[in-house]
Amino acid sequence: MVLLGHHLEGTFMNIWKRFTSLRELIQSRFSLFAKINCLIILLFIPIIIMYTFSNNVTYDVVSKELQVSNTKQLTFLSSQIDSRINQMMDFTLILSRDPNVRAFNGLNIWADRYDQMQTRYVIQEKMVLQSGVADIWPARYAVHSQQNKDVISNYNRAFGYDEDYLKRNMSGKWTYGDHSLESKDELKSFYWFYTDSLAQPGMLTGSNLVIEASFSYENIQNMLDTYKEGGQGDPFLYHKGNSPILNRSADKQLSEELIRYLDKHSPENTTQDVVKLNGKNYLVSSVKSSYLDWNLIDVVPLYQILKPISLSQDLFYISMILLFVMGISASILLYRNVQYPIKKLIKGLRRVQRGDYSVRLHNEGRNEFSFLFHRFNDMSHQIQDLIENVFNEKIRAREATLKQLQAQINPHFLYNCLGYIINMAQMKDEDAVVSMAYNLSAYYRYTTRMERETASLDEEIKLLVNYLDIQKLRNARIDYHIEIPENMLSQSVPRLMLQPIVENSVIHGVAKSYSSGEISISGEISNGFCKIYIDDDGPGLNPEQLEALNRKMQEPLQEEMGCGLWNTNQRIMHLFGNQSCLTFKPSPLGGFRTEIIWEIPTEDEYSKFKNHQGE
Amino acid sequence: MQMIIVDDEAHWVDNLAMTKPWHTLGIEQVHKAYSAREALQIIDTNPIDIVISDIQMPEMTGIELIERIRKRDKRSNVLFYQAIRSSITPKSTSA
Numbered sequence: 001m002v003l004l005g006h007h008l009e010g011t012f013m014n015i016w017k018r019f020t021s022l023r024e025l026i027q028s029r030f031s032l033f034a035k036i037n038c039l040i041i042l043l044f045i046p047i048i049i050m051y052t053f054s055n056n057v058t059y060d061v062v063s064k065e066l067q068v069s070n071t072k073q074l075t076f077l078s079s080q081i082d083s084r085i086n087q088m089m090d091f092t093l094i095l096s097r098d099p100n101v102r103a104f105n106g107l108n109i110w111a112d113r114y115d116q117m118q119t120r121y122v123i124q125e126k127m128v129l130q131s132g133v134a135d136i137w138p139a140r141y142a143v144h145s146q147q148n149k150d151v152i153s154n155y156n157r158a159f160g161y162d163e164d165y166l167k168r169n170m171s172g173k174w175t176y177g178d179h180s181l182e183s184k185d186e187l188k189s190f191y192w193f194y195t196d197s198l199a200q201p202g203m204l205t206g207s208n209l210v211i212e213a214s215f216s217y218e219n220i221q222n223m224l225d226t227y228k229e230g231g232q233g234d235p236f237l238y239h240k241g242n243s244p245i246l247n248r249s250a251d252k253q254l255s256e257e258l259i260r261y262l263d264k265h266s267p268e269n270t271t272q273d274v275v276k277l278n279g280k281n282y283l284v285s286s287v288k289s290s291y292l293d294w295n296l297i298d299v300v301p302l303y304q305i306l307k308p309i310s311l312s313q314d315l316f317y318i319s320m321i322l323l324f325v326m327g328i329s330a331s332i333l334l335y336r337n338v339q340y341p342i343k344k345l346i347k348g349l350r351r352v353q354r355g356d357y358s359v360r361l362h363n364e365g366r367n368e369f370s371f372l373f374h375r376f377n378d379m380s381h382q383i384q385d386l387i388e389n390v391f392n393e394k395i396r397a398r399e400a401t402l403k404q405l406q407a408q409i410n411p412h413f414l415y416n417c418l419g420y421i422i423n424m425a426q427m428k429d430e431d432a433v434v435s436m437a438y439n440l441s442a443y444y445r446y447t448t449r450m451e452r453e454t455a456s457l458d459e460e461i462k463l464l465v466n467y468l469d470i471q472k473l474r475n476a477r478i479d480y481h482i483e484i485p486e487n488m489l490s491q492s493v494p495r496l497m498l499q500p501i502v503e504n505s506v507i508h509g510v511a512k513s514y515s516s517g518e519i520s521i522s523g524e525i526s527n528g529f530c531k532i533y534i535d536d537d538g539p540g541l542n543p544e545q546l547e548a549l550n551r552k553m554q555e556p557l558q559e560e561m562g563c564g565l566w567n568t569n570q571r572i573m574h575l576f577g578n579q580s581c582l583t584f585k586p587s588p589l590g591g592f593r594t595e596i597i598w599e600i601p602t603e604d605e606y607s608k609f610k611n612h613q614g615e
Numbered sequence: 616m617q618m619i620i621v622d623d624e625a626h627w628v629d630n631l632a633m634t635k636p637w638h639t640l641g642i643e644q645v646h647k648a649y650s651a652r653e654a655l656q657i658i659d660t661n662p663i664d665i666v667i668s669d670i671q672m673p674e675m676t677g678i679e680l681i682e683r684i685r686k687r688d689k690r691s692n693v694l695f696y697q698a699i700r701s702s703i704t705p706k707s708t709s710a
Contacts, residue, residue: 419627420624420626422630423626423627423629423630424626424630426630426633426634427626427629427630427633427634432626474624474626475623475624475625476625511673512673512674513673513674514623514650514673514674
């Protein structure tokens with residue numbers, strides 16, 4: 001039996017070693033969740049950095065290209081306007097050298113009225129011809145003769161020759177408006193007055209030929225409209241202090257906003273700025289006209305042009321966020337499905353390590369872990385079984401030892417009894433000899449029958465009567481009382497449960513003193529528990545000794561300890577459960593009391609109990 | 616000569632005192648005591664030459680009894696009873 005116990009212990013150790021290595025394997029994967037999250041973040045960082053960088057490069061290239069092309073276009077428009085103005089100036093010069101024009105400002109002494117008319121007609125024809133070449137840019141000319149106080153024009157003039165009007169406008173530069181009394185906000189024409197006077201420019205000698213060239217703001221508008229058709233901008237002509245010349249389909253609100261901005265930051269010759277208007281970015285380019293001292297302004301809605309880029313950028317970031325969320329979700333899913341069961345398993349293994357083999361794991365899902373959990377449950381069940389078996393084997397080994405001890409002790413008891421028989425026979429006391437021999441034979445018949453582990457309480461009590469009668473014969477001081485209720489007598493108890501306790505009371509109790517000799521055995525049933533009290537009136541134990549004895553009952557058996565009472569206690573606990581035990585108390589008789597309490601088994605427990613006996 | 620037999624189990628004392636032919640050995644009177652204390656009382660009042668005693672007795676053992684007797688009278692001979700028991704009963708196998 002002991003050998004079998006060792007073998008089982010060896011098997012258990014092997015299983016435990018396997019468990020320990022499994023536990024280490026799991027612990028190395030403990031921070032799986034954190035690691036995966038780190039990996040996801042590490043993956044995302046370079047992607048976001050690379051994309052942001054490339055996006056910025058694209059953005060810069062596109063906006064730079066946009067700026068360059070816009071400036072080019074605007075410069076081209078400006079040069080177009082300038083060339084038209086230049087054409088007008090060239091024509092003015094040609095006109096001033098024209099013989100007919102000179103004749104018009106001549107003294108006209110010899111010319112008759114017809115000639116004069118002819119001259120007028122020719123001049124007018126030339127001016128109309130020049131003006132009509134380009135219908136996008138209708139130019140207006142007027143020839144003023146100071147000499148003859150006369151004027152010829154290719155358009156309908158409101159008034160005829162006016163000396164003051166000429167003097168007012170003789171600046172030699174292009175001016176906006178003709179300095180007549182007009183309201184300031186009204187859109188006007190551009191004027192240029194030319195005289196071939198040899199004197200200082202702008203000074204009229206009195207007989208000068210003055211050629212007036214002018215074009216309406218509408219000409220500029222025509223140009224702006226044409227320009228606008230080819231691009232995305234909203235061009236206009238700006239001069240500080242004057243109302244701007246807008247293209248005909250201009251966004252009024254935006255232009256007003258921009259002009260307010262320009263009034264504050266007056267533009268240089270050629271500038272380009274990104275201006276925030278109404279909360280949006282606009283590219284504002286400005287080119288100064290070389291003749292007019294006005295600025296050609298173009299405003300391009302940058303946000304609109306760059307919209308696809310920023311849209312794709314936004315899309316990218318949104319998809320990145322979605323990917324990130326998905327990554328984290330996957331990691332959480334992994335946590336739920338892998339990390340969580342692993343943690344559960346670790347917890348179970350920890351409990352097994354602490355010695356709690358009743359732990360069982362449950363898993364709702366049907367995955368690899370349910371298999372693992374099943375194996376775990378099987379293993380802990382197996383371990384539990386093995387341990388219980390080993391424990392039972394130990395108890396059985398103890399019982400065998402006890403029986404051996406009883407067999408050893410009994411000869412001493414036997415030859416004392418035989419001595420009594422011899423003495424009584426020599427003294428011719430027949431009754432005493434018969435009584436002793438009868439009790440002794442009954443005692444030995446019961447104690448040597450070992451085939452069953454349990455007996456009824458009635459049988460046990462009968463043995464006690466035999467035993468106590470023998471003791472009473474040997475020692476006349478001994479007297480005993482047994483009071484057990486009828487209904488208790490049928491209870492099943494471990495064989496020889498009471499005899500060692502009573503023997504203990506006789507040897508250590510009443511036999512220790514001449515004044516004692518009373519032994520009382522009583523029983524009761526209450527609340528599903530059976531109780532038996534064995535009292536004596538011997539010297540008893542002091543409270544410390546009692547406490548030490550009670551404590552020893554709960555501790556594992558030590559080799560040097562007497563095992564009779566401990567073994568009886570273990571057998572009762574094993575048969576009736578943990579609530580059943582032996583306790584030692586002071587007796588009301590003045591000596592030592594042993595109290596046996598056991599739980600009455602229920603019906604199905606009772607049948608199990610019977611099966612146990614059959615083993 | 617007078618003798619006393621001491622044992623807490625009465626039947627040993629009674630049988631030894633009753634059935635053995637002590638007078639052939641020159642012992643005129645055999646006293647019986649069922650405890651060491653009783654034996655001391657008898658020794659005090661009688662001139663006892665031989666004491667036959669059990670060793671294992673409650674309250675006072677045979678060894679303690681000898682010590683008490685030796686304090687009073689150095690002459691008396693004490694015979695231990697265990698030796699007699701062995702001669703009466705078959706030799707035991709126990710230690």
